[in-house]
Amino acid sequence: xxxxxxxxxxxxxxxxDVNTDYIISGKYKFKTxxxxxxxxxxMEDIDPDFYARVQPGDFIVAGGNFGCGSSREQAPLVIKHAxxxxxxxxxxxxxxxxxxxNKGLPAVxxxxxxxxxxxxxxxxxxAGRVRNLTRGSEAEITPLPAVMMDILAEGGLTxxxxxxxxxxx
Amino acid sequence: xxxxIAERIFSAHCGRDVRAGELVVTKVDFMxxxxxxxxLAVNAFRELGGEKVQDPSRVALVIDHSAPSPLEGVSNLHAxxxxxxxxxxxxxxxxxxxxxxxxxxxxxxxxxxxxxxxADSHTTTYGxxxxxSTGVGSTDLAAAMLTGKLWFKVPPTMRLxxxxxxxxxxxxKDVALFLAGEITADGATYLAVEYGGEVIDSLSVEARFTISxxxxxxxxxxxxxxxxxxxxxxxxGRVTRSCAPxxxxxxxxxxxxxxxxxxxxxxxxxxxxxxxxxxxxxEVEGTPIQExxxxxxxxxxxxxxxxxxxxxxxxRVSPEVRLIVAPxxxxxxxxxxxxxxxxxxxxxxxxxxxxxxxxxxxxHNGVPSDGERVxxxxxxxxxxxxxxxxxxxxxxxxxxxxxxxxAGKITDPRRML
Numbered sequence: 001x002x003x004x005x006x007x008x009x010x011x012x013x014x015x016x017d018v019n020t021d022y023i024i025s026g027k028y029k030f031k032t033x034x035x036x037x038x039x040x041x042x043m044e045d046i047d048p049d050f051y052a053r054v055q056p057g058d059f060i061v062a063g064g065n066f067g068c069g070s071s072r073e074q075a076p077l078v079i080k081h082a083x084x085x086x087x088x089x090x091x092x093x094x095x096x097x098x099x100x101x102n103k104g105l106p107a108v109x110x111x112x113x114x115x116x117x118x119x120x121x122x123x124x125x126x127a128g129r130v131r132n133l134t135r136g137s138e139a140e141i142t143p144l145p146a147v148m149m150d151i152l153a154e155g156g157l158t159x160x161x162x163x164x165x166x167x168x169x
Numbered sequence: 170x171x172x173x174i175a176e177r178i179f180s181a182h183c184g185r186d187v188r189a190g191e192l193v194v195t196k197v198d199f200m201x202x203x204x205x206x207x208x209l210a211v212n213a214f215r216e217l218g219g220e221k222v223q224d225p226s227r228v229a230l231v232i233d234h235s236a237p238s239p240l241e242g243v244s245n246l247h248a249x250x251x252x253x254x255x256x257x258x259x260x261x262x263x264x265x266x267x268x269x270x271x272x273x274x275x276x277x278x279x280x281x282x283x284x285x286x287x288a289d290s291h292t293t294t295y296g297x298x299x300x301x302s303t304g305v306g307s308t309d310l311a312a313a314m315l316t317g318k319l320w321f322k323v324p325p326t327m328r329l330x331x332x333x334x335x336x337x338x339x340x341x342k343d344v345a346l347f348l349a350g351e352i353t354a355d356g357a358t359y360l361a362v363e364y365g366g367e368v369i370d371s372l373s374v375e376a377r378f379t380i381s382x383x384x385x386x387x388x389x390x391x392x393x394x395x396x397x398x399x400x401x402x403x404x405x406g407r408v409t410r411s412c413a414p415x416x417x418x419x420x421x422x423x424x425x426x427x428x429x430x431x432x433x434x435x436x437x438x439x440x441x442x443x444x445x446x447x448x449x450x451x452e453v454e455g456t457p458i459q460e461x462x463x464x465x466x467x468x469x470x471x472x473x474x475x476x477x478x479x480x481x482x483x484x485r486v487s488p489e490v491r492l493i494v495a496p497x498x499x500x501x502x503x504x505x506x507x508x509x510x511x512x513x514x515x516x517x518x519x520x521x522x523x524x525x526x527x528x529x530x531x532x533h534n535g536v537p538s539d540g541e542r543v544x545x546x547x548x549x550x551x552x553x554x555x556x557x558x559x560x561x562x563x564x565x566x567x568x569x570x571x572x573x574x575x576a577g578k579i580t581d582p583r584r585m586l
Contacts, residue, residue: 017354017443019551026530027556030205030235031242033212045553065355068388069551071290073209073306094359094390095290099306145192147320157308158216167194167320 003153004126007085007106008133009057011119012050014043018062019069020096022046024078026070038074039081056083059123061115063089067096067107076100076107086123088112088130101148104156109142125152171418173326174393175361178282178301178415189325189424197227197313198283198300203269204232205530206288206307208246211253213311223317225258229278231269232262233525239533267498267524270294270382270466275498280404280412281396284321286313291466291548293384297377298404299396299414301361304385324361324390325424327352328417331368333432338583340476341376342468342546342566344368345383346437350447351429358388360424363417368431369394374403375470382467383548386444436582438544439564442552450569450581458563460535460543461492461574463519464527468546468567469497474505477571478513480585486518487577493535494519495527517575531556544573 028041043050060066060079066089067075076099079087086106090113100107108123110130115121120133128141144152147169154160161167172180172188179187182195202210207230214222222228230250238244247264254261262272270291273279281299286292288310295302305319313319331344362384369377377394384392394400396414404412436450463469463477474496486492494514496502502524505511515521522528528535529547536556537543543555543562550562565573568582575585 019549021531021549021551021554025553025556025558026205026234026532027536027553030246030530030532031240033208033246045558065358065388068354069290069549070205071288071292071304071306072205073288073308077209091355091358093355093388095304095306098309102306102308145322147192157312158213161217161312161315166316167318169192169194169320 007057007123009059009085009121010055011059011061011115011117011121012054013115013117014060014062016063017065017068020067020072020075021069023067023075024072029072029074035077035081039078042078042082051082054082054084057085058083059121060084060087061112062087063112064091066092068093071095073099073103076103076105080105101152102157104152106152110139170422171420173361173421173423174363174415174417175301175324175326175391178284179323181282181413181415182284187323189323191323192320193323194318194320195284196317197286197319199227199278199285200310200313201229201231201269201273201287202310203234203289204236204247204250205234206310207250209307210288210310211249213308214314217311217315219311219315222257222259222314228314229260229262229273230254231272232264233268234530235532236264236523236525265499265523267501268466268469268526271470271497271501274298275407275500277407277409280408280410281400281414282412286310286319290385291382293389293392294378294382294466296381296384296392297374297394298400299394301391301393303390324359326361326363327357328363328365328423328426330426330428331364331366331431332428333367333430334371335368335431335434338568338586339434339436340566340568341372341379343434343437344431345380346439346447346564347434349383349386349439349445352387354386354443354445355388360389361391361393362387362389363393365395370397373472374399375472379467386548436566436569438569438579439550441550441561441563444549444564450579453579454581456542456579458490458544458573458578459541460537461490461570462528462535462543462545462547463567463570464495464497465529465547466497467548469495469501471501471504473546473567474501474510474514477567478510480568480571480582481517481575482513484517484575486574489577490574491535492519492574493522493528495522495534496524499524528555544570544579546570
């Protein structure tokens with residue numbers, strides 16, 4: 001991923017404490033490694049129509065503690081395979097946050113209050129800014145530690161480690 | 170300023186003093202994956218170009234979440250884990266061995282002062298024996314299997330001083346639920362939690378695991394306790410290598426210190442669909458239930474089964490209720506048989522399932538039907554957690570679950586002790 005990439009898409013808004021069971025239920029995730037198949041069930045228990053509605057490039061926008069619960073890496077993967085280009089939240093649970101960056105899904109920590117479903121957003125990772133094009137408002141992105149920015153810029157931990165051979169802090 | 174337990178452990182591993190907030194790359198002493206996370210780790214290991222696991226003796230794979238397999242898709246992923254373990258010489262705990270978080274300490278893989286990662290969020294459990302242990306994803310596990318190391322941010326620490334003497338009928342699970350309610354689901358995000366005080370001193374090591382297990386339900390990265398005489402006695406015969414327990418300095422620099430007097434604590438129940446929705450059992454008594462579960466990495470150890478058996482001795486599980494018991498390991502099951510605990514539970518009407526995660530993660534072994542209420546000793550009650558989004562899960566101690574199974578409704582266990 002280009003460090004200066006600008007992402008544009010529509011907001012799908014969720015509340016606080018969206019846990020990884022809601023992102024992808026345990027009843028599905030143990031069966032297969034086919035993330036496209038699992039993506040059909042993304043958010044199913046709290047928003048059954050989410051997968052049908054989401055368009056490539058859209059954003060998940062949430063309140064606090066997004067991704068709490070289990071360590072399942074299937075959670076950021078199914079979000080990515082559903083076509084979502086980034087998750088914006090007031091705060092993230094730590095394992096999800098780390099997994100998202102490791103899989104090349106931008107986990108964007110910023111003030112999400114005021115963003116409503118369907119709002120057109122522009123996420124500028126390089127400049128550290130989120131613009132709400134529908135409402136004309138802006139929010140700053142909490143900067144990532146350098147190592148996480150490097151991992152994200154490579155598209156994930158696998159590509160990062162293949163390039164660097166180890167962790168560089 | 171002095172150091173917290175987390176700072177001590179990371180400093181010892183880095184060979185220099187490191188403080189909260191610093192990023193470090195350090196050796197991982199032991200690492201684990203389960204059947205929901207290992208298959209992705211195997212794929213990530215291959216994608217990393219991995220040929221040999223750096224030190225197979227520091228890795229264990231555990232088949233516990235869907236064990237034995239209920240479906241061919243699951244079976245194929247289990248086979249993938251077995252093949253990887255055989256190829257790499259990595260230890261595997263197969264169907265029937267038990268839950269990863271019961272097995273790792275029981276089998277002596279974890280020592281005080283260790284840094285341990287697990288591709289499972291409840292890896293915080295081993296903090297109870299003074300290991301800095303935390304949950305990671307599959308790709309981090311793969312990176313650690315390949316390099317033996319991982320990067321960490323040394324976390325700031327929230328110190329919890331738990332004073333007072335727990336009343337009869339109040340257990341470490343009630344403490345864990347109460348703390349989740351007080352601190353909330355994200356109140357300790359990114360922090361290590363250090364537990365201390367009379368309450369922790371008074372608990373057995375088994376009971377302490379329950380509290381560290383649920384540290385992650387407050388968002389914590391680790392749930393640490395000091396190693397005391399009980400810890401060292403518990404480790405005897407399990408851990409043979411030398412270890413370096415880490416104690417906090419009296420002037421350690423904490424992000425926050427909270428004191429709670431738990432002398433007046435009553436049994437707690439977390440109502441659906443949030444773990445931090447904890448309240449005294451008195452407030453929910455009488456709620457009808459259809460399923461009761463005793464087991465999981467939180468409360469499937471011998472003491473937990475013993476408490477349940479004491480309540481169920483001479484009583485019967487209500488005909489309206491299914492009581493499912495999943496011992497947390499084969500050893501727990503054998504010990505429960507030796508002591509007559511398993512027999513008492515079965516005589517009372519319990520249905521035993523294979524040692525493992527049981528119905529907690531919604532794959533098998535007791536998926537509730539629409540509208541049913543379940544009371545469980547597990548650590549999560551999210552909507553859909555047990556495989557049906559139209560069911561309702563209440564979390565409680567083994568005593569409260571056993572008493573509720575007898576009465577057919579949520580019941581204060583102190584009525585049956």
